[in-house]
Amino acid sequence: CKTSHATDGCLWSPLVTKNELTCDTPWSRRRQAAGGGAFGAAKKQDELLSEEENDDEAKPSVWQGPANCNGRHCIFWNEGLSGGIALITTSHNAQLIASWPTANDVLPESPPFYAAQIPGKGTGLIANRTIRKGEIVMQRTAALVINVTPHYDLDPETREEFYRQALDKLPPRRRAAFMEQMGDDVYAKVDRNAFRMVITDTPGATRKDENKAHLGNFLGVSWFNHDCRPNTHYRINNITHTTVAVREIAPGEEITVTYVDGTLRRAERQKRLDDWGFKCTCPQCSLPPDEAEESDRRLEALKMLGEELEERVRTPGGLKEMMPEMGGRLAELYEQERLDSYLGHAYTRAALVYSMFEDVEKTTEYAAKAAVAVARENGDDFPDAVAMRSLASHPQSHWSWGIGKELP
């Protein structure tokens, strides 16, 4: 093994230990991604979704970098991992990412959607068959991960050059797929299509910690348009983005996500969506005035009730003021507002409140619903999903059981 930053042969990187060097690992040929007929739509639209999967020759999975540093932020990349990943971040964050598992970024044989032009929205994704509630619609690993500090602090010219250098580290088809996204330059493509994510191994780190806050660009995921009452929920684990259906999606229906907090009132949602450069005309935003006002009133009630429950649980003696029905009311408000992608949170609150007052029937009902909704939204092993399964099967053994009744 020679140690070099050359683009072929045995590659060296500070991100791998000597034992992990992959010099003699034979290159595995990646399988050809499905495409063509399954999408049914025009070829151009198929390519939007599948091009990065069609590389003729696979690359070895080797982390490289740092290169092209600007202060503490450098470019790190791995051409062979999950279709190709490039990072602009610190060495510490890059090492952390390199230690994480990633999903294999390959489209399923028959993706349940095709890309099409949607009037007034640009490109979007349409279901080509019935998609079941709870079904994974798409799973992608980030192609580009960028720390927020260079994104917000660098002068535009330096930043654009820096981003182009990072993009150059991706395999050509992946780079081409990136360039298909909406936005006039690389910066705008990142800005319009990226998801905020926290790169940390420290529980409790928040997006406000600039060292940890990053923007992740996930090819394919960028084609989901916004709806204030979307039919999917997404989660980001490590640097993998997973989109799951939160209700049954009919063939021909557009697959949507929300870009903003759907529990906000209509004017606030629309204000935030202005930043994305469009006026939202989704069914919820297009309700007749009286129904829109009713929705806003429900959202206000939902917010107040949620805050009241939090406050009472946190304040000494606060549980004395609580009534078991408050939990059920909260869940009802979420259901009436069709906030299908937030039901895990609402059902969990409801189950806990009923458990505090030893209502066995309601506790098991809401804990069972919460277990299913939380698993759908966050994965089967998510701690709240595990806790809700346990509450549903043995309510009396849970920490919350009866604590509302035991107070003096």
Ligand SMILES: C[S@@+](CC[C@H](N)C(=O)[O-])C[C@H]1O[C@@H](n2cnc3c(N)ncnc32)[C@H](O)[C@@H]1O
């Ligand atoms: C992440 S991209 C989604 C894909 C995009 N339609 C395209 O053609 O690349 C976000 C952009 O799509 C458009 N968009 C998304 N949802 C929309 C909606 N509900 N109404 C109008 N435009 C929307 C906006 O221009 C927004 O800035």
